[in-house]
Amino acid sequence: MIRILTKKTLVPKIKEYVVEAPLIARKARPGNFVLVRVDPKGERIPLTIADSDNGQGTITLVVQEIGKTTTMMGTLEEGAELLDLVGPLGKDREAPPGGQVIGFVSGGLGVAPMYPQTKACYQAGNRVISILGARNKDLLFWMDRIEAISHETYIATDDGSFGIHAYAAQVLEDLIQKGTRFDEVISIGPVPHMKACTNVCKKHGIPVVVSLNPIMVDGTGMCGGCRVTVHGQTYYACVDGPEFDGSGVDFDELSARQRTYLSFEADSLLHYQEEMEGKKHQCALNPAK
Amino acid sequence: MPAREPKQRSHTFEEVALGFGVDQAIEEANRCLSCKKPKCVDGCPVMVDIPNFIEAVRNGNLSDAAHILKEKNSLPAVCGRVCPQENQCEGLCIIGKKHEPVAIGALERFVADWEAAHIDGSSVVHPKPFGKKVAVIGCGPGGLTCAGDLAKMGYRVTIFEAFHDTGGVLRYGIPEFRLPKEIVDREVNYVKSLGVEIELNMVIGKIHTIAELMESGFEAVFIAVGAGAPVFMGIPGENLIGVYSANEFLTRVNLMKAYCMEEYDTPVITARKVAVIGAGNVAMDAARVALRLGADEVTIVYRRTEAEMPARLEEIHHAKEEGIQFQLLTNPKQILGDDKNRVCGMECIRMELGDRDEGGRRRPVPIEDSEFKIDCDMVIPALGNKANPLLTRNTPGLELNKWGNIIADEKTGATNIPGVFAGGDIVIGAATVIEAMGAGKRAAFAIDRYLRGASLDAEEELSGLPAEKQGA
Ligand SMILES: Cc1cc2nc3c(=O)[nH]c(=O)nc-3n(C[C@H](O)[C@H](O)[C@H](O)COP(=O)(O)OP(=O)(O)OC[C@H]3O[C@@H](n4cnc5c(N)ncnc54)[C@H](O)[C@@H]3O)c2cc1C
Ligand code: FES
Numbered sequence: 001m002i003r004i005l006t007k008k009t010l011v012p013k014i015k016e017y018v019v020e021a022p023l024i025a026r027k028a029r030p031g032n033f034v035l036v037r038v039d040p041k042g043e044r045i046p047l048t049i050a051d052s053d054n055g056q057g058t059i060t061l062v063v064q065e066i067g068k069t070t071t072m073m074g075t076l077e078e079g080a081e082l083l084d085l086v087g088p089l090g091k092d093r094e095a096p097p098g099g100q101v102i103g104f105v106s107g108g109l110g111v112a113p114m115y116p117q118t119k120a121c122y123q124a125g126n127r128v129i130s131i132l133g134a135r136n137k138d139l140l141f142w143m144d145r146i147e148a149i150s151h152e153t154y155i156a157t158d159d160g161s162f163g164i165h166a167y168a169a170q171v172l173e174d175l176i177q178k179g180t181r182f183d184e185v186i187s188i189g190p191v192p193h194m195k196a197c198t199n200v201c202k203k204h205g206i207p208v209v210v211s212l213n214p215i216m217v218d219g220t221g222m223c224g225g226c227r228v229t230v231h232g233q234t235y236y237a238c239v240d241g242p243e244f245d246g247s248g249v250d251f252d253e254l255s256a257r258q259r260t261y262l263s264f265e266a267d268s269l270l271h272y273q274e275e276m277e278g279k280k281h282q283c284a285l286n287p288a289k
Numbered sequence: 290m291p292a293r294e295p296k297q298r299s300h301t302f303e304e305v306a307l308g309f310g311v312d313q314a315i316e317e318a319n320r321c322l323s324c325k326k327p328k329c330v331d332g333c334p335v336m337v338d339i340p341n342f343i344e345a346v347r348n349g350n351l352s353d354a355a356h357i358l359k360e361k362n363s364l365p366a367v368c369g370r371v372c373p374q375e376n377q378c379e380g381l382c383i384i385g386k387k388h389e390p391v392a393i394g395a396l397e398r399f400v401a402d403w404e405a406a407h408i409d410g411s412s413v414v415h416p417k418p419f420g421k422k423v424a425v426i427g428c429g430p431g432g433l434t435c436a437g438d439l440a441k442m443g444y445r446v447t448i449f450e451a452f453h454d455t456g457g458v459l460r461y462g463i464p465e466f467r468l469p470k471e472i473v474d475r476e477v478n479y480v481k482s483l484g485v486e487i488e489l490n491m492v493i494g495k496i497h498t499i500a501e502l503m504e505s506g507f508e509a510v511f512i513a514v515g516a517g518a519p520v521f522m523g524i525p526g527e528n529l530i531g532v533y534s535a536n537e538f539l540t541r542v543n544l545m546k547a548y549c550m551e552e553y554d555t556p557v558i559t560a561r562k563v564a565v566i567g568a569g570n571v572a573m574d575a576a577r578v579a580l581r582l583g584a585d586e587v588t589i590v591y592r593r594t595e596a597e598m599p600a601r602l603e604e605i606h607h608a609k610e611e612g613i614q615f616q617l618l619t620n621p622k623q624i625l626g627d628d629k630n631r632v633c634g635m636e637c638i639r640m641e642l643g644d645r646d647e648g649g650r651r652r653p654v655p656i657e658d659s660e661f662k663i664d665c666d667m668v669i670p671a672l673g674n675k676a677n678p679l680l681t682r683n684t685p686g687l688e689l690n691k692w693g694n695i696i697a698d699e700k701t702g703a704t705n706i707p708g709v710f711a712g713g714d715i716v717i718g719a720a721t722v723i724e725a726m727g728a729g730k731r732a733a734f735a736i737d738r739y740l741r742g743a744s745l746d747a748e749e750e751l752s753g754l755p756a757e758k759q760g761a
Pocket of ligand 1 (some may be wrong): 370371372375426427428430431432449450451452455456457458459463491492493496509513514515516517537554570571574601679680712714715717720721722723725727
C-alpha cells in the first residue's frame with residue numbers, strides 16, 4: 001500500500017505528493033532518493049525525497065511533468081496508490097557540524113531536493129544562505145519553506161519577473177564579490193545551473209557539492225547506467241552519489257548521457273496521449289505477451 | 290533437441306529450443322545404460338538421481354520421473370534449460386566417450402514441462418508453516434531454493450527482493466527466448482504455495498539492515514543477493530552513449546521489456562552494428578538479444594579462441610546459427626565516439642595465445658602493431674559480474690574476501706556472524722544457476738540445524754547430501 005495522502009499543484013506541471021511510506025520515512029536521510037513505478041508497463045524513475053516525517057510515516061515527492069511516467073503520475077489523485085516505491089537509495093549526506101556558512105543555490109525544481117539538506121544544515125546550527133533561481137515567477141515554489149530555515153534568502157528569475165533579474169549563479173557571484181564568505185556551497189538543479197555555480201565556486205576556491213541526476217534503472221549499482229565521471233574516475237550516481245564534488249564533475253558528459261533517449265521519450269509520451277484518445281499499440285516481437 | 294528455424298527465430302523472443310515430444314523422450318531415455326555406478330550423478334551439484342528418473346521416462350511413468358527430479362531439484366524446468374550440462378552430468382556420461390552423451394538436460398526439461406502441463410499442482414494444499422522466522426535476501430535461484438526447502442520443513446520464511454519482480458537473474462538476465470518468464474512465474478508460484486512470503490522493493494542494507502531483521506524476529510538470515518555489479522574494461526570511451534553493460538542492456542530488455550517499446554515505456558537504443566565483448570553466457574545472451582532488436586550485424590569480440598569460450602555449447606551453437614559473427618583473439622583498446630558523444634567504432638588489437646597461467650589456460654598476449662578498427666554503433670561489455678557492495682557495506686563485521694565476496698562455509702553457508710548464512714554468486718562469484726541452488730539447499734539444512742541448536746558440522750545428518758558432494 002503506497003497511498004498518496006495529499007496532492008498539491010505547486011505551479012503548473014509541478015506537483016507535490018505526500019505518500020504513505022513508513023519504512024522509508026524512518027530511514028530517509030538528506031541526499032536520499034526513491035525509485036517509483038506507476039504502471040505495470042512503466043519505467044522506474046528516480047525522485048529525490050524532498051521531505052519526510054517519521055512520526056506520520058510519510059515522505060514528500062515533488063514531481064515535474066515532463067515525460068510519460070511523470071505525466072501519468074500527475075493523473076493519480078489523493079487516495080490512489082503508486083505501483084512500486086523503493087528506497088531510500090543513495091548516500092546519506094551529513095550536515096556540517098555547525099558554525100559554518102553554507103550556501104544553498106537551487107535552479108528550478110532543484111529547490112525540492114535541496115530542502116532536506118537545507119533543513120538539516122540549519123538545525124545543526126550553521127548559517128544558511130539560500131538562493132532560489134527559476135526561469136520566471138510562475139515556476140517559483142517553496143519560497144516560504146526555504147525562508148523559514150535560512151538566515152538569508154535571495155530569489156532570482158531569469159526574466160526578472162520576480163526578485164532579482166539574474167541567474168542564481170550570478171547572485172552567488174555577487175554575494176561573494178560583496179564579501180560573503182562561504183565555507184561550502186550546495187547547488188542542485190539543471191546541469192547548466194550546477195555547472196555555472198561550480199564555475200563560480202572554483203574561481204573563488206569554495207568547495208561545491210552538486211547533486212547529479214543521470215538516467216537510472218535499478219538504483220542499486222547493478223547496471224552501471226547511471227555512471228558519471230568525477231575527477232577522471234567513473235562512479236555510479238545511485239550508490240556513490242547522487243552528490244559529488246562539483247569541481248571534478250564532467251558536466252558535458254552528463255548532459256550528453258541524459259539526452260540518450262530524448263526521441264524515445266517524446267514518442268512514448270505521444271503514444272500515451274494517443275492511447276488516452278483510444279488508439280491501441282501492440283508489441284511486434286512477442287505478440288503473445 | 291529440436292529448435293525453431295534460425296532465420297525465423299532471430300526476429301522474435303519466442304523460445305528457441307522446442308523440447309522433446311513423448312516419443313523422442315522415450316527413445317532418448319532408451320539410450321541410457323542405467324550404470325550401476327552412475328558417473329552423471331557425480332557431475333550434478335544437487336545430485337539428482339539421474340538413472341532413476343530416466344528409467345521412469347523409459348517406462349512412461351512421467352509423474353514418477355517428475356517426482357524423482359523434484360526430490361533433489363526444485364527448479365527442473367529452469368535447470369533443464371540453462372545448466373551447462375556438458376560440464377556436469379552429460380560431460381561424465383559413459384556413452385559420451387564415444388558418441389553423443391544421453392541428453393539428460395533435454396530429458397529433465399521434458400519431464401518438468403510435462404508435469405506442468407498435466408499435473409495440477411495448485412490443488413495440493415501444503416501445510417501452513419508454523420516454526421521460527423527466517424529471512425532470505427534475494428529472490429534468485431539461490432534464495433528461492435533455500436526458502437522453499439525451509440518452508441517445507443515448517444519454517445516461516447520471508448524473501449526480501451530489491452527489484453519489483455521475482456527471479457533474480459532468471460528474470461532480468463536470461464532472455465525470454467532461452468528461459469520463458471512463464472516458467473519463472475511457475476517456479477516462484479510453487480515456492481509461494483509452500484507458504485513463503487515475498488516482499489518486493491526491499492533493498493536490504495538500506496530499508497532494513499541485517500541486524501534490524503534479526504532484532505525484529507527473524508532468527509536466521511540467508512543472503513543470496515547474487516553478484517550484481519557490472520565489470521567494465523577501464524578503456525577510453527566506455528561512458529559514450531551506446532555503451533551498455535550487459536546487465537543494463539539485458540535488464541532494460543528482459544525485466545523492463547524494452548523489446549516491446551510500442552507497449553512498454555523503458556527504452557533501449559537500437560543499433561545497426563553491435564560489438565559484444567566476452568564469450569560467456571551473458572555475452573551470448575546480449576548478442577542474440579541485440580540481433581532480435583533489429584541489428585544488422587552483431588559481433589562477439591573475445592580475446593582467446595573458441596576452445597576457451599565459457600558459454601554453454603548450445604548457446605554458442607545457436608548464436609552461430611543465427612548469424613552472430615565471432616572476432617576471436619581480439620581485444621578492445623578504446624571505444625571511439627562522434628561529436629555527439631555516440632559510439633562510432635572500436636579500436637582493437639589482435640592477440641595470440643602465449644604461456645599457460647596458473648589455471649592452465651593459455652594467456653592471450655597482444656600482437657604488436659596489429660591494431661584495427663571495428664565498425665559499430667553499440668558496444669556491450671559482457672565481462673561478468675563482481676560482488677555488489679550495497680548490502681555488505683551496510684553489514685558491519687561480515688567477513689569478505691579481497692574481491693568483496695562473502696566468506697561462507699562451503700558445506701553449510703555459515704558466515705562469521707552467527708545465524709547469518711550466504712550462498713550463490715555473492716559467495717562464489719558469478720557462476721551458475723544450479724550452483725546457487727545447491728548452496729541454497731545446503732544452507733536450508735544448516736539453518737534448520739542451527740535453529741534446533743544442533744552442530745552445523747554433523748555431516749551425516751545433512752539429509753542425504755554426502756559431504757564430499759557439497760562443495761561442488
Ligand atoms: C545474462 C546471464 C545469463 C546467464 N546464463 C546462465 C546459464 O545459461 N546457465 C547457468 O547456470 N547460469 C547462467 N547465469 C548465471 C546465473 O544466472 C547465476 O549464477 C545465478 O542466477 C545466481 O543465483 P543467485 O541466487 O546467487 O543470485 P541472482 O540470480 O543474482 O539473484 C539475486 C537477487 O537478489 C536481489 N538483491 C540484490 N541485492 C539485494 C539487496 N540488497 N536486498 C534485496 N535483494 C537484493 C537481486 O535483485 C536479485 O533478484 C547467467 C547469468 C546472466 C547474468
Ligand atoms: S542505476 Fe543501475 S547502477 Fe545506478
